[in-house]
Amino acid sequence: MKYGYYPGCSLERNAAAYHQSAMAVAGPLGIDLVEIDDWNCCGATEYFSINLLPAYALVARNLALAQDQGISDQLVAPCSACFLNLTKTDRYMAESPKLAADVNEALAAGGLHYTPGSVRVRHLLDIIVNDVGYDVVAARVSKPLTGLRVAAYYGCLIVRPGYGGVFDDPEHPTTMDRLLRILGAEVVDFPLRAQCCGGHMTQISQEVAYEMIRRLLKNAADYEADVIATVCPMCQLNLDAYQANVNQFFNTDYMIPVLYFTQLMGLAFGVSPVDLGIGKEFVDARPALAKIGVAVPSNSNGRPRKKETSKEALPMPRLKEE
Amino acid sequence: MTTSTISARAPTFLDEVIARTPGEPHLERCIQCGTCGGSCPSGPDMEHTPRSLFALINAGLREEVLRSNTPWYCVSCYYCTVRCPQQIHITDVMYTLKRMAIDEGYYTESTARDAPEFSRTFIDFVESNGRSFELGLATAYHLRYRPLNAVSMAPMALGMLRRGRMDLTPTKIKGIKQLQAILNKAKELGGAK
Numbered sequence: 001m002k003y004g005y006y007p008g009c010s011l012e013r014n015a016a017a018y019h020q021s022a023m024a025v026a027g028p029l030g031i032d033l034v035e036i037d038d039w040n041c042c043g044a045t046e047y048f049s050i051n052l053l054p055a056y057a058l059v060a061r062n063l064a065l066a067q068d069q070g071i072s073d074q075l076v077a078p079c080s081a082c083f084l085n086l087t088k089t090d091r092y093m094a095e096s097p098k099l100a101a102d103v104n105e106a107l108a109a110g111g112l113h114y115t116p117g118s119v120r121v122r123h124l125l126d127i128i129v130n131d132v133g134y135d136v137v138a139a140r141v142s143k144p145l146t147g148l149r150v151a152a153y154y155g156c157l158i159v160r161p162g163y164g165g166v167f168d169d170p171e172h173p174t175t176m177d178r179l180l181r182i183l184g185a186e187v188v189d190f191p192l193r194a195q196c197c198g199g200h201m202t203q204i205s206q207e208v209a210y211e212m213i214r215r216l217l218k219n220a221a222d223y224e225a226d227v228i229a230t231v232c233p234m235c236q237l238n239l240d241a242y243q244a245n246v247n248q249f250f251n252t253d254y255m256i257p258v259l260y261f262t263q264l265m266g267l268a269f270g271v272s273p274v275d276l277g278i279g280k281e282f283v284d285a286r287p288a289l290a291k292i293g294v295a296v297p298s299n300s301n302g303r304p305r306k307k308e309t310s311k312e313a314l315p316m317p318r319l320k321e322e
Numbered sequence: 323m324t325t326s327t328i329s330a331r332a333p334t335f336l337d338e339v340i341a342r343t344p345g346e347p348h349l350e351r352c353i354q355c356g357t358c359g360g361s362c363p364s365g366p367d368m369e370h371t372p373r374s375l376f377a378l379i380n381a382g383l384r385e386e387v388l389r390s391n392t393p394w395y396c397v398s399c400y401y402c403t404v405r406c407p408q409q410i411h412i413t414d415v416m417y418t419l420k421r422m423a424i425d426e427g428y429y430t431e432s433t434a435r436d437a438p439e440f441s442r443t444f445i446d447f448v449e450s451n452g453r454s455f456e457l458g459l460a461t462a463y464h465l466r467y468r469p470l471n472a473v474s475m476a477p478m479a480l481g482m483l484r485r486g487r488m489d490l491t492p493t494k495i496k497g498i499k500q501l502q503a504i505l506n507k508a509k510e511l512g513g514a515k
Contacts, residue, residue: 046444050441157398160403195363212363281485
């Protein structure tokens with residue numbers, strides 16, 4: 001199965017582990033992800049706040065490239081924000097002839113044109129569970145994740161608001177739960193599975209952002225998850241890279257690694273952790289993975305990891321969990 | 323006819339907000355039920371819940387609305403949008419209010435006055451390279467607007483670099499001239515619904 005692939009800016013660097021693990025599982029699943037040549041940023045949540053028409057034109061250039069390069073009429077986006085912006089632009093261009101005309105007039109300045117509806121945008125999780133199917137995934141599992149307690153975290157934008165590419169419930173999604181169960185993991189209840197990680201709120205109000213992240217960490221900890229599985233680079237960044245800041249802010253001591261669902265798939269398929277980008281996370285995944293007998297070299301990212309705080313540091317009081 | 327009634331009077335603030343939002347936002351349908359505020363993860367920190375903001379829009383209280391931190395505290399999670407019994411495109415309306423607050427200069431008086439600067443800095447990198455650039459964004463934004471934060475965020479930036487999760491230089495797309503021509507044309511056309 002051949003698809004156009006729109007990695008998005010995060011997967012180039014910050015979420016390189018997502019890209020690497022997606023590629024590592026695509027082969028065994030028979031998925032051919034062909035990157036759209038010379039794609040640009042989707043504008044995240046920022047461009048729509050500043051200038052509407054350029055925001056749509058920015059996204060539409062990618063749709064036009066996907067349409068013209070003829071790799072496939074389907075375009076896969078692994079990042080939730082990219083997925084949202086691509087589906088939103090396609091939908092609104094189809095619904096509003098005036099918007100479509102203006103966007104196309106802008107695209108024409110670059111020699112491009114996009115016909116709404118000509119590219120079908122899909123999320124990576126969607127094509128894995130629906131096009132490949134759970135049975136094929138099950139057949140590839142050689143090292144089941146037996147005993148690993150995983151919280152399946154969907155976040156917002158792949159399930160809401162449903163501009164296109166809808167494949168799960170907006171409030172109670174289940175596709176990733178089932179997928180992880182097939183990998184042998186023990187999927188814990190995680191009521192906040194579709195709540196927001198805060199997106200770029202860390203840059204606007206840290207207090208607001210940290211509280212949103214804290215809720216999610218607490219929920220996963222309450223259900224004794226060893227790992228949080230995510231489908232989005234922004235969710236991964238907020239829950240993982242900001243976990244230490246959140247602990248400091250609230251006097252908590254959460255240590256929950258946050259991995260991409262594709263990394264967990266790769267482990268279950270027997271791919272080596274290093275080839276899945278494991279080791280790039282801030283909160284060390286090794287203790288959790290040791291539970292299922294996966295050993296990650298300590299310097300899988302080239303350098304050893306510094307552990308927690310130094311022994312000389314004063315002991316910090318801990319907030320009692322409510 | 324409804325249309326002739328609407329065109330017979332001067333456009334209200336509500337009309338303006340609707341006109342500047344793509345598609346059919348249905349904002350005039352709000353029944354003040356409060357499902358939006360109750361669903362909002364950042365609602366408790368907003369100066370006005372979305373419901374009360376919509377009442378203010380309806381009352382034509384332009385300044386109070388455009389000075390509110392509410393649109394800037396919207397995290398675009400779309401819970402309100404999928405739960406609204408009137409199918410109001412609430413998240414899109416929040417984006418419209420952000421643009422209006424910038425255009426009319428009110429955001430500088432809001433408690434979230436740095437938020438547009440973050441968006442602007444992000445977009446500057448996209449407009450000049452075609453891709454976002456996290457290190458440049460983090461340093462430019464924090465040093466310019468949040469120097470104290472820049473110090474506390476430095477360990478995270480180093481952690482990102484150490485794990486190979488951040489580039490030192492931006493990536494530029496091949497078709498940057500093409501992209502800039504498209505964006506410039508779009509800016510020129512502007513004001514499109």
